[in-house]
Amino acid sequence: MADLSNATIAAALDELGDLYELDGAVVHRVLAYRNAAKAVRDAPRSVAALTRAGRVTELPGIGKTLEEKIRVLLETGTIPAAQKLRAKYPPGLLDVMRIPGLGPKRARRLYEELGIDSLEALREAAEGQKLRTVRGFGPKFEATVLAAFEAGIAERREPRLLLHRAVELAEAITDALRAAAADDPELRIEVAGSVRRQAESVGDIDIAAAASDPAALAAKLAELDVIESAGPAGENAARGRTHSGVQVDLRVVEPACFGNLLQHLTGSAAHNVRLRERAVRRGLHVSEYGIVDEPTGETLRCATEEEVYGRLGLPWVPPELREDRGELDEGFVVPDLVTVEDLRGDLHCHTTASDGRNTAEEMARGALEHGLEYVAITDHSATHGFGNHVTPDELWRQIERVRELDRRLEGIKVLVGTEANILTDGSPDYDDDLLAELDWVVGSVHTAFNMSRADMTKRIVAAIEHPWIDCIGHLTGRKIERRPGYEVDVDEVLAAAARTGTMLEINSAPDRRDLSEIHARQAREAGVLIVINSDAHGVSTQGVVRWGVATARRAGLASADVANTLPWERFAPLRKRARNRA
DNA sequence: GCCGTTTTCGGCCCGACTGTTTTCAGTCG
Numbered sequence: 001m002a003d004l005s006n007a008t009i010a011a012a013l014d015e016l017g018d019l020y021e022l023d024g025a026v027v028h029r030v031l032a033y034r035n036a037a038k039a040v041r042d043a044p045r046s047v048a049a050l051t052r053a054g055r056v057t058e059l060p061g062i063g064k065t066l067e068e069k070i071r072v073l074l075e076t077g078t079i080p081a082a083q084k085l086r087a088k089y090p091p092g093l094l095d096v097m098r099i100p101g102l103g104p105k106r107a108r109r110l111y112e113e114l115g116i117d118s119l120e121a122l123r124e125a126a127e128g129q130k131l132r133t134v135r136g137f138g139p140k141f142e143a144t145v146l147a148a149f150e151a152g153i154a155e156r157r158e159p160r161l162l163l164h165r166a167v168e169l170a171e172a173i174t175d176a177l178r179a180a181a182a183d184d185p186e187l188r189i190e191v192a193g194s195v196r197r198q199a200e201s202v203g204d205i206d207i208a209a210a211a212s213d214p215a216a217l218a219a220k221l222a223e224l225d226v227i228e229s230a231g232p233a234g235e236n237a238a239r240g241r242t243h244s245g246v247q248v249d250l251r252v253v254e255p256a257c258f259g260n261l262l263q264h265l266t267g268s269a270a271h272n273v274r275l276r277e278r279a280v281r282r283g284l285h286v287s288e289y290g291i292v293d294e295p296t297g298e299t300l301r302c303a304t305e306e307e308v309y310g311r312l313g314l315p316w317v318p319p320e321l322r323e324d325r326g327e328l329d330e331g332f333v334v335p336d337l338v339t340v341e342d343l344r345g346d347l348h349c350h351t352t353a354s355d356g357r358n359t360a361e362e363m364a365r366g367a368l369e370h371g372l373e374y375v376a377i378t379d380h381s382a383t384h385g386f387g388n389h390v391t392p393d394e395l396w397r398q399i400e401r402v403r404e405l406d407r408r409l410e411g412i413k414v415l416v417g418t419e420a421n422i423l424t425d426g427s428p429d430y431d432d433d434l435l436a437e438l439d440w441v442v443g444s445v446h447t448a449f450n451m452s453r454a455d456m457t458k459r460i461v462a463a464i465e466h467p468w469i470d471c472i473g474h475l476t477g478r479k480i481e482r483r484p485g486y487e488v489d490v491d492e493v494l495a496a497a498a499r500t501g502t503m504l505e506i507n508s509a510p511d512r513r514d515l516s517e518i519h520a521r522q523a524r525e526a527g528v529l530i531v532i533n534s535d536a537h538g539v540s541t542q543g544v545v546r547w548g549v550a551t552a553r554r555a556g557l558a559s560a561d562v563a564n565t566l567p568w569e570r571f572a573p574l575r576k577r578a579r580n581r582a
Numbered sequence: 583g584c585c586g587t588t589t590t591c592g593g594c595c596c597g598a599c600t601g602t603t604t605t606c607a608g609t610c611g
Contacts, residue, residue, distance in 0.1 A: 032583035103609050276595040287596050
């Protein structure tokens with residue numbers, strides 16, 4: 001049985017769902033495939049391994065039929081039902097469905113009546129005014145199709161925004177809105193949606209607001225400097241676009257139901273669906289306007305989210321956890337999630353000795369200003385290349401320099417370390433006597449990403465078993481929205497890390513956040529020691545740990561689950577080198 | 583296709599908008 005990644009299996013199930021949808025299957029069946037794909041994607045275990053063990057139906061939303069489909073996919077590399085449907089519907093039809101207003105039903109109708117099987121065919125039919133000959137389609141629709149092509153929707157998919165950029169924009173907008181309506185004592189404005197949930201990337205910015213005159217506040221969106229253009233989107237709502245092209249949705253209600261709106265707009269969609277299903281079983285109907293009690297027909301309006309969850313018999317759920325990953329299950333205990341303030345150390349940063357912008361002293365002082373008690377200087381190693389490598393001789397000198405700095409600086413412990421490259425055979429690129437002299441070593445993969453899954457796993461496990469590698473940096477090498485991580489058997493890596501006491505970092509760079517939230521949760525459950533590191537290349541980016549913390553919170557990690565929330569005296573003996581010396 | 587404070591069948595969140603239509607299906611978030 002081939003070892004397909006969870007992402008690959010999930011993509012296959014999503015595709016099959018799309019094909020069934022085109023084929024006119026009842027919506028709930030299509031939804032079942034989407035749910036299954038999500039369950040696979042979110043699974044904190046290798047789904048291939050689970051399937052081999054006959055345990056894949058333990059995942060929510062995967063029953064006998066889907067188990068069989070996944071099994072066949074693993075054995076043969078394809079799902080027969082999908083092959084059959086692919087033959088029936090041209091691949092271009094799925095592209096056609098990207099046009100706004102064209103869902104599965106209407107796309108299929110155009111295919112059957114006009115033979116439209118690609119974006120190009122759709123464009124020609126719109127230009128030739130053929131679309132209006134089909135029942136249910138008219139001139140206005142032809143115009144929106146042409147406008148979509150004009151806007152370039154066919155050529156490029158809208159890139160999703162990394163969270164740090166989205167937060168910056170969202171805060172600029174909410175600040176400007178608050179200033180514009182400062183005279184309203186009832187005013188409440190909060191960022192909602194995936195930005196509030198601190199997701200890895202976001203598609204648009206959702207803002208929830210309450211005001212004494214909702215329509216007036218909604219109209220103000222268009223007047224903000226950060227907004228290029230905006231217009232009304234229904235009653236008491238506005239949709240606009242920033243100058244950078246990001247869509248912004250603002251909805252305003254009366255203060256009495258601000259809690260309902262904020263809960264609704266924060267999502268996720270999957271969380272809200274689960275929440276509402278739960279509510280229905282209690283005879284309650286939840287929407288952004290309130291909670292309707294079915295027997296009495298009365299509507300409970302909630303000014304706060306706490307009231308919304310409370311009326312449903314639930315504790316308030318932190319936004320980062322609202323992904324339908326068990327947070328609404330009976331008996332779920334909301335963890336006391338780790339915060340930026342809990343961090344006491346940073347175990348990964350760079351200086352001018354390699355490719356950083358500040359000296360070790362500046363980085364140490366910066367760490368002190370961020371309230372840290374210890375910081376490890378971990379410049380790139382001997383084989384880094386780019387002219388930024390640190391030769392062994394230079395690292396010996398660096399040891400002296402940093403030790404001197406540590407003696408001199410008050411209030412912070414400065415450790416000397418390295419971010420050593422993990423060579424293709426799994427060995428680090430310094431000699432053991434040098435590595436042994438350091439206080440801390442991060443081992444990272446920076447080269448040869450295209451190795452087979454088996455070889456990459458062997459490589460990283462070998463590094464984990466090395467006595468002087470304390471921690472593995474950015475485990476998968478992924479760049480969010482740019483490239484997937486390299487293929488590696490995470491289950492096996494985690495088992496090795498737990499066995500050897502090797503720590504894994506959550507790298508906080510906003511385009512990395514690696515461990516991912518899924519892997520971080522998995523690592524915690526495997527008993528792996530986790531640290532949250534900045535990987536800062538200058539004092540100006542030492543604050544990026546907030547993104548690493550965001551990932552940890554989405555993984556459900558409490559302060560006690562993160563090793564560098566400990567004071568140095570308790571962290572130091574946890575290092576593998578300390579255990580090896582003991 | 584899944585699943586069970588409606589358990590092995592019959593349900594499966596909620597509301598708004600759009601364009602086309604004579605009352606609403608499909609799409610979207």
